[in-house]
Amino acid sequence: MECQTMLKVDGLSLDYGEGSVLKNIHIELEKGQHACLIGPSGSGKSSLLRSIAGFETPLNGTIYLRDQLVYSREINVPPEERKVGMLFQDLALFPHLTVKENIAFGVLGRDKNAVSKIVDELLDLVGLSDFSARYSHQLSGGQQQRVALARALAPEPGLLLLDEPFSSLDNELRSELLKDIYQIFSEKEITTLMVTHDQVEAFSVADRLGVLIAGELAQWGSPFALYNEPVSKSVADFVGFSSYISATLVDSNTLHTALGTLHCAPVNNAKIGDTLKVLLRPETMGLNDKSPIKAKILKRLYRGADSLLTLSLNNGETFYINSVNRDDLSVGQVVGVEPLVKAVVAFN
Ligand code: ADP
Ligand code: MG
Numbered sequence: 001m002e003c004q005t006m007l008k009v010d011g012l013s014l015d016y017g018e019g020s021v022l023k024n025i026h027i028e029l030e031k032g033q034h035a036c037l038i039g040p041s042g043s044g045k046s047s048l049l050r051s052i053a054g055f056e057t058p059l060n061g062t063i064y065l066r067d068q069l070v071y072s073r074e075i076n077v078p079p080e081e082r083k084v085g086m087l088f089q090d091l092a093l094f095p096h097l098t099v100k101e102n103i104a105f106g107v108l109g110r111d112k113n114a115v116s117k118i119v120d121e122l123l124d125l126v127g128l129s130d131f132s133a134r135y136s137h138q139l140s141g142g143q144q145q146r147v148a149l150a151r152a153l154a155p156e157p158g159l160l161l162l163d164e165p166f167s168s169l170d171n172e173l174r175s176e177l178l179k180d181i182y183q184i185f186s187e188k189e190i191t192t193l194m195v196t197h198d199q200v201e202a203f204s205v206a207d208r209l210g211v212l213i214a215g216e217l218a219q220w221g222s223p224f225a226l227y228n229e230p231v232s233k234s235v236a237d238f239v240g241f242s243s244y245i246s247a248t249l250v251d252s253n254t255l256h257t258a259l260g261t262l263h264c265a266p267v268n269n270a271k272i273g274d275t276l277k278v279l280l281r282p283e284t285m286g287l288n289d290k291s292p293i294k295a296k297i298l299k300r301l302y303r304g305a306d307s308l309l310t311l312s313l314n315n316g317e318t319f320y321i322n323s324v325n326r327d328d329l330s331v332g333q334v335v336g337v338e339p340l341v342k343a344v345v346a347f348n
Contacts (some may be wrong), residue, residue, distance in 0.1 A: 003053070004030055004031055005028060005029070005030060005031070005064070005066075005067055006028075006029050006031045006032075006033070006065065006066060006158055006159050006191040007027065007028065007029040007047075007052065007063075007065060007159055007191065007193070008027070008028050008062075008063070008064040008067075009025055009026060009027040009028075009052065009061065009063050009064075010026055010037065010062045010063075011024050011025075011026065011056050011060060011061040012024070012025040012026075012048075012051060012060065012062075012063065013025070013058060013059045013060040013061055014044070014047055014051055014056055014058045014059055014215075015049075015059045020059075020129070020215055021044045021047050021215050022044045022047055022048055022051065022058070022215045023215045023216045024060075024061075024216070025048060025061070025216075025261055026217065026220070027193075027210065027217070027220060029159075029193065029208065030052075030191075031158070031189065031191055032186075032189045032190075032191055032193075033190045033207045033208055034185065034191075034194075034206055034207050034208070035180065035192065035193045035194070035206055035207065035208040035209065035210065035340055036193075036194050036195070036196055036201075036202035036205060036206040036208075036209050036210070037193065037195045037196075037209075037210045037211075037212055038195075038196060038197070038199060038202050038210070038211055038212070038238070038239070039050075039211055039212035039213055039218075039238070040107055040211070040213065040214075041096045041173065041197075042216045042240070043212045043213055043214055043215065044212055044214075045195040045212050046163055046195065047161070048187075048212065049161045049163050049193065049195060051063070051071075052084065052159075052161060052193070053079055053082065053084045053086055053161055054070065054076070054077060054078055054079035054082050054084070055079055057076065058071060059071075062146040064211060065082055065083070065084065065158070065159060066158060070082050073221070078125050079195045083155065083156075083157050083158060083159075084157055084158075084159050084160075084161060085152040085155065085157030085160040085161065086152060086160070086161045086162075086163070087148055087149060087152045087157070087160065087161070087162045088162075088163045088164075088165060088166045089163065089164045089165055089166075089167050089168055092148075093136040093138055093144055093147055093148060093151075093308075094136075095135065095137065096135075097135075098132065098133050098134060098135055098140070099123070099128060099131050099132050099133070099134050099135075099136075099147050100119055100123070100132040100133065102136070102147055102151050103118075103119045103123065103147065103150045103151045103154055104118075104119050104154070105151060105154075106151050106152070106154035106155045107154045107155055109122065118120055118154055119132075119150075119154070122150040122153060122154060123150065125150065125153075125184055126146040126147070126149060126150045126180075126181075126184070127146065127180075128143060128146055128147065128150070131143065131234070132282075134200055137201065137235030138143060138330075141168060141169055141173070142169060142173045142176075142177055145165065145166065145169065145177060146177070146181075148165075149165075149181055149184075153184075153188070153190070154282055156171075157190070158190070158191060159190075159191045159192070159193070160185070160190050160191070160192045160193075161192075161193050161194075162193070162194035162195065163194075163195045164193060164195055164196055164197060165194070166178065166201075167196075167197065167198075173305055174198075174201070175201075175204075176309070178201060178204070178205060180253070184204050195207075197258070199239065199240070202223070203223045203227075206223050207222070208220065208221065208222065209221065209222070209223045209226050211226065211235050211238055211239065213234055213235075213238065217241065218231070218232060218234060218235045218238075219231050219232070219235045226239050227239055227240055227281075228264075228345070229345060230279070230345060232347070233277070233279075233347050236279050236345070236347075239292055240281060241281060241282050241308075241320060242279055242280070242281065243279075243280045243282075243318065243319040243320045244277040244278060244279060244280065244319075244347075245257055245258060245259060245277075245278050245313070245317045245319055246258075246276070246277060246278070246317065247262065247266065247275070247276050247278045247346060248273065248274070248275055248278070249270050249273065249274045249276055249346075250272065250273075250277075251272060252266050252272075253265065253266060255276065255278060255344070255346060257278055258313045258314070258315050258317055258338065259285065259293055259301055259313070259339060260293055262278060262286060262339060262343075262344045263343045263344070264278070264343055264344050264345060265343065265345070267346050267347070267348060268348065270346075270348050272294065274348070276346040276347060276348060277346065277347045277348075278344050278345070278346045279344060279345045279346070279347065280319045280320070280321075281324050282308060282321050282322040282340065282346070283321075283340065284340060284341050284344065285319070285321045285322075285325075285337050285338065285339055285340060286321065286337065286338055286340045287323055287326075287335050287336065287337060287338075288322070288336050288337065288338040289335065289336045290336060291336035291337055291338040292336070293336060293337050294314070294334050294335070294336055295311035295312060295313050295319075295334070295335060295337050296311065296312045296332065296333070296334050296335075297310070297311060297329060297330065297331050297332065297333050297334075297335060298312045298318060299331065300310065300329060300330070300331055302325070305325075306322050306323060306324055306325060307322070307323050307324075307325055307329065308320055308321075308323075309321050309322075309323050309329070311335070311337065321337065
């Protein structure tokens with residue numbers, strides 16, 4: 001039977017000898033799924049990828065690839081036998097080898113005709129058939145990345161780990177390249193786990209998104225869940241824009257706030273009468289002159305297509321909203337606001 005679970009990380013901890021770097025990580029990826037990992041610098045993202053690839057020795061936990069145990073207390077399969085591809089920002093193409101030779105490097109030792117066939121197919125796939133005899137200094141940054149990708153794909157890894165592979169490319173080229181390569185991943189049913197510091201990038205390609213904060217996987221789920229149902233304030237603050245107003249819990253899913261009555265999912269460990277914090281994304285509230293809820297414009301950040309307004313309520317609480325650009329919006333003005341969502345997220 002074909003394996004469905006490509007990667008399973010269970011209770012993984014890592015320590016470089018100066019305190020823990022990864023704490024009790026659980027991740028599961030099905031064949032063909034695309035996951036992204038985001039998190040502050042130094043939170044352990046690269047360490048997690050390196051542990052999966054076999055370049056670090058974890059303290060605890062297990063790692064399965066294609067339902068096969070590759071790491072536990074007793075077993076440590078070396079990197080070259082794990083059949084995991086890796087793509088880094090620092091792509092390290094061999095400067096003395098041509099494009100064709102660089103790609104072939106990953107499959108050396110195989111029959112010459114077979115290698116030639118694999119290389120030609122990959123050149124075609126990444127759109128570099130006409131560049132096969134060039135050296136890396138004769139290629140643009142984007143083309144070099146495509147070569148590195150082809151080289152990583154040559155051994156046909158089931159799982160490809162990508163560590164901020166495109167952060168040195170400019171925005172336009174990056175989004176173009178990203179679209180192309182995820183198309184390739186989908187066609188070839190390659191499972192991917194990519195670290196990126198670009199949230200837009202992460203949201204646009206991920207089936208599964210994880211937030212790593214100080215070595216802990218604070219949340220792992222769909223991009224929708226991470227943005228709309230963050231499990232903690234730290235996740236909410238890391239993902240997208242957030243502001244908060246205080247609320248009183250009047251029954252298990254009803255909140256009284258200065259913005260009126262709002263509804264929420266039951267909040268862990270909260271009792272009726274508790275004061276909670278309500279997460280307001282900039283699109284949670286909208287302007288409506290007829291609304292009885294009034295707020296004053298403190299700041300207006302013009303962003304081209306829209307404006308980010310900082311609004312202040314009578315009680316001094318402030319929050320952000322996105323607004324279409326209107327000529328009549330200016331700092332100091334009082335506007336009516338209304339909730340645009342049925343439910344909000346509240347934290348204890
Ligand atoms: P990220 O990729 O999220 O920026 P890293 O995984 O590179 O984070 O690093 C996580 C933590 O582990 C950091 O505090 C970093 O300094 C430390 N670290 C990373 N690699 C090593 C190493 N080889 N030896 C000791 N400490 C390391
Ligand atoms: Mg890193």
